[in-house]
Amino acid sequence: MSEPSTSGTDGHDVTAWTEPEPERKRLTFDLDVDVCVVGAGLAGLTVAREAARLGASVAVLEGRHVGWNASGHTLGTVMPGFGVPLGDLIERVGFEDAREIWALSRHGADYVRATATLIPFSAYSEGALEVSNVDVGETLISRLQMLSEDFDTEVEGWQVERVRSELKTPRYFHGVYYPKAFQIDGRKYVHGLADLARKAGARLYEDTPAVSLDASGIRKRIITPQARLRAAHVVLAGNIHLGPAMRRLSDTLLPVWRYAGVTVPLGERLAEVMTFQGSVTDSDGIDHFRIVGGDRLLWSSPETTWPARPQRFAARIERRIATIFPKLGKVEVTDVFGGATGQTVHGMPQIGEVRKGLWVASGFGRQGLNTAAMAGQLIARSIVQGDERWRLFSPFELVWAGGRTGRVVGQAVSAWHRGSSALAGAFARYREGARAREEVRERRLAEANRQAGTRPPRKRVPPRAHEGEGKAG
Numbered sequence: 001m002s003e004p005s006t007s008g009t010d011g012h013d014v015t016a017w018t019e020p021e022p023e024r025k026r027l028t029f030d031l032d033v034d035v036c037v038v039g040a041g042l043a044g045l046t047v048a049r050e051a052a053r054l055g056a057s058v059a060v061l062e063g064r065h066v067g068w069n070a071s072g073h074t075l076g077t078v079m080p081g082f083g084v085p086l087g088d089l090i091e092r093v094g095f096e097d098a099r100e101i102w103a104l105s106r107h108g109a110d111y112v113r114a115t116a117t118l119i120p121f122s123a124y125s126e127g128a129l130e131v132s133n134v135d136v137g138e139t140l141i142s143r144l145q146m147l148s149e150d151f152d153t154e155v156e157g158w159q160v161e162r163v164r165s166e167l168k169t170p171r172y173f174h175g176v177y178y179p180k181a182f183q184i185d186g187r188k189y190v191h192g193l194a195d196l197a198r199k200a201g202a203r204l205y206e207d208t209p210a211v212s213l214d215a216s217g218i219r220k221r222i223i224t225p226q227a228r229l230r231a232a233h234v235v236l237a238g239n240i241h242l243g244p245a246m247r248r249l250s251d252t253l254l255p256v257w258r259y260a261g262v263t264v265p266l267g268e269r270l271a272e273v274m275t276f277q278g279s280v281t282d283s284d285g286i287d288h289f290r291i292v293g294g295d296r297l298l299w300s301s302p303e304t305t306w307p308a309r310p311q312r313f314a315a316r317i318e319r320r321i322a323t324i325f326p327k328l329g330k331v332e333v334t335d336v337f338g339g340a341t342g343q344t345v346h347g348m349p350q351i352g353e354v355r356k357g358l359w360v361a362s363g364f365g366r367q368g369l370n371t372a373a374m375a376g377q378l379i380a381r382s383i384v385q386g387d388e389r390w391r392l393f394s395p396f397e398l399v400w401a402g403g404r405t406g407r408v409v410g411q412a413v414s415a416w417h418r419g420s421s422a423l424a425g426a427f428a429r430y431r432e433g434a435r436a437r438e439e440v441r442e443r444r445l446a447e448a449n450r451q452a453g454t455r456p457p458r459k460r461v462p463p464r465a466h467e468g469e470g471k472a473g
Contacts, residue, residue, distance in 0.1 A: 024065055024206035027227045033057040033203075035383060036222055036231035038210045038246075041071030042369060043361040044237030045193045046111075046376020052200035054384040059229060060202060061222065063209035063241065067190035070239060073339030074369060075260065075288055075300055076189070077279040078113065079128050079181035080106040080153055083366035084347040086146065092346075093395050095150075101392050102151045108374030112189070113182065115373075119192030121185050125290070127278030128181030131163055131172040136283075140174050147176075154180050166276040171324050183279050183290060186369070210238075213246060215358045233383050235359040237376075240342040249360060252350070252398045253342030256365055259310050260300035261317040261333035262292065270295050273325045285366065287320065297321065297331070310336040341365030348396040351375045353382070360398075 035051045037044045040062035052058045066072075082089065082105060090098040116124075140157050147153045158175035198204060205224075214221040215234065222229045236242060242250045270291065279290040289299040301320045314333045321331050343365035344350060349372075350363040361375040381387035 025204065027059070027061065027205035027208045027224050027229070030227050031059055031203075031229045032219075033059045033229070033231050035059075035233045035235065035380075036061065036220070036229055037202075037235045037237055038213075038222075038242065039236070039238030040066045040194060040204060040206070041069070041237060041239065042067075042190055042193065042372035043071075043364065043375050044235065045071075045190065045197050046373050047235050047237065047361065047380045048202040048204070049193065049197035049200050050377055050380035051384055052197065052202040054380065056380075056384050058197075058202040059231070060197070060204045061208045061210050061224060061229070062204065062206045063238070063243070065206045066194045066204070067187060069241065070339040070341045070364070071190045071372070072187045073260075073337060074186035075279065075290070075298065076184045076186040076369070077128055077181065077281075077288070077290075078109050078184065078369045079178050080109050080370060081368070082348060082371065083343075083368075086143075086151070088347075093392070097392055099151060100389075102153070104374050104378070104389065104392070105370055106153065108370035108372075108377070109181075111373045111377060112184070112369050115193065115196065116184050116189060118196060119189060121188055125183045125277050125279075126179070126181070127276075128178045128183075129158070129163075129166075129175050129276060129278060129280050130178075130283055131167065131175045131280060132283045133172065135160075135173045137174055140176070144176065154178070166274070167280065168273045168327065169324050172282070181278065184369075189369070209243060210246075211243075215355060218357070220357055233357050233359060235361060235379055237361040239362050239364070240340060249354075249362070249398070250342070253344060253363055253365075254305065255340050256303055256305055256343050257307055257338050257340045258300060258303045259308075259313040259317070259336060259338035260288075260298060261314055261336040263297045263299070263321070264332045264334050265293070265295045266297065266328065266331065267295050269328055270297065273327050287324065299333075307340065310338045313338075344396070345399040346396050348393065349375060350396065350398060351378060351393040352390045354398070359383070 034056040035058045037048050037058065037060045040060050044060060048058045048060045080102065144155055144157045147155045156177040156179065158177055160173050163172050163175040194204060208224050210222050210224060212223040213234065219230045219232060220234045222234065236246055236249055240250050240253045240255045274291065277291060279288065281288045287301050289297055292298045299317050299321055301317055314336045317333050318331055321328065342363050344363040349367055350360050353359050359379050361379055364372050378390040382390050
């Protein structure tokens, strides 16, 4: 399953976004370590924590501050899966490797759950529901069987009636429910993960960008504004923000900005249209929302391949909510925020060793928290223990994302996708309405026939003889 990269605080503590930043520690002296991680997001911090726990000396270089971009702006939904359909994954790598890769994504979700128990959270909820925009009842059973029997994933199929009892809207049909999925406060998680990495022995340096990288030789050399660093292994986990020094890698990612908003308190109105307490995503990856703070909606929908001021999307989110839940009436979105993710051409994350001692962990757009955690574990264990399971991701090579032209095409494809999804949904609802009208007509006809059959038979009057007939002349 895919997850958009936007965020809000589960307890809706808006002040958390405006609190003064703590004093940041910068790298001001030369340093020699076993592992240097570039990027203090979810993947980079997981690498740092796990490598340090396994005994390696680790330094993390962050150009701004911990979780400043995508990793600090997630809706916090954690569940197994990737940003591509399971059938496409099987077609690309084969059934057995797909099973192993999927199992790794489950382990990534388990890692986040276990780690989250070490971090205080303001809110925590269970369950995730993927709803369909069209009637997919015929394919639902086979998908559930594959997930449950072949990929060892706990899922439930929800019929239309069950979905609409929890989400009172005609926009959605069948659903797939993941009872072991869960939601956390993504921002608090990434900062808690940074604290855990420090406690394990990793050293984190903020406001310390990697200006240049020389990956040749046994000891790699990284130049920062005030110091030099040498390491046996360098892990590039900076997503699209690696900078000019690593442009060839960042150019393999399509930058996508995803925006989300939090509504004002909706009170009893919200309970009248939505009783499901977990997160909800549609099968086309357009909307992702859940209840926060008891009676507010946290809603992610718009995305662009160009940066924009988040507040510009408030009206669009309000209209989208009104489209899905018209019974809510007018809804005001008070806070809008967003983050940039890097999406790959093939739709899978980039995980592995690109040359001796140089590692990459990126491309987590539409992947979810579990995938970044999985990547961090795989790379750390390979560096320290020689675990080779990262090679399962070798078929998903680095592919140029097309530069500026790719961003234009990506924006056009996104608009086309949303339009085609809306059209398919409209046709599905029309067919559903037509079936309902036909059923009503048939019931009325059956009732009419029933009533006609219970009436007493009409007495037949024999025809009268014509006058004069049978008389003598």
